[in-house]
Amino acid sequence: MGPMTFHIFGVFAILALAWLLFVLWIIGHVFRAVWIAFLHLTGLANRAPRPSTKPRRCAHIRCLAINPPQANFCRRCGSSLTRASTLRETSPSPDRWASRLGHS
Numbered sequence: 001m002g003p004m005t006f007h008i009f010g011v012f013a014i015l016a017l018a019w020l021l022f023v024l025w026i027i028g029h030v031f032r033a034v035w036i037a038f039l040h041l042t043g044l045a046n047r048a049p050r051p052s053t054k055p056r057r058c059a060h061i062r063c064l065a066i067n068p069p070q071a072n073f074c075r076r077c078g079s080s081l082t083r084a085s086t087l088r089e090t091s092p093s094p095d096r097w098a099s100r101l102g103h104s
């Protein structure tokens, strides 16, 4: 056992470590690919929340126009298409309260 043998052993140890890391990296990739394939096969990937792509129909009974999914207001009659904006219309706004307080 001279210094040369120790040197060779060190090189082999580094090579083995690098090989181990490489194998683990490959296994990780394979497992991820298998997991993604499994999700696609079972349809779980499709259940993930995505931005809606369905066209929005106007709630106004005389209009019922088809609007783009990202639209917040009907492009034909101008009524709101989202529930939040509908609630905002029916509930008294802070501006209205302020003006009412100011007039009384």
Ligand SMILES: [Zn+2]
Binding pocket: 058, 059, 060, 063, 064, 065, 074, 075, 076, 077, 078, 079
């Ligand atoms: Zn409309």
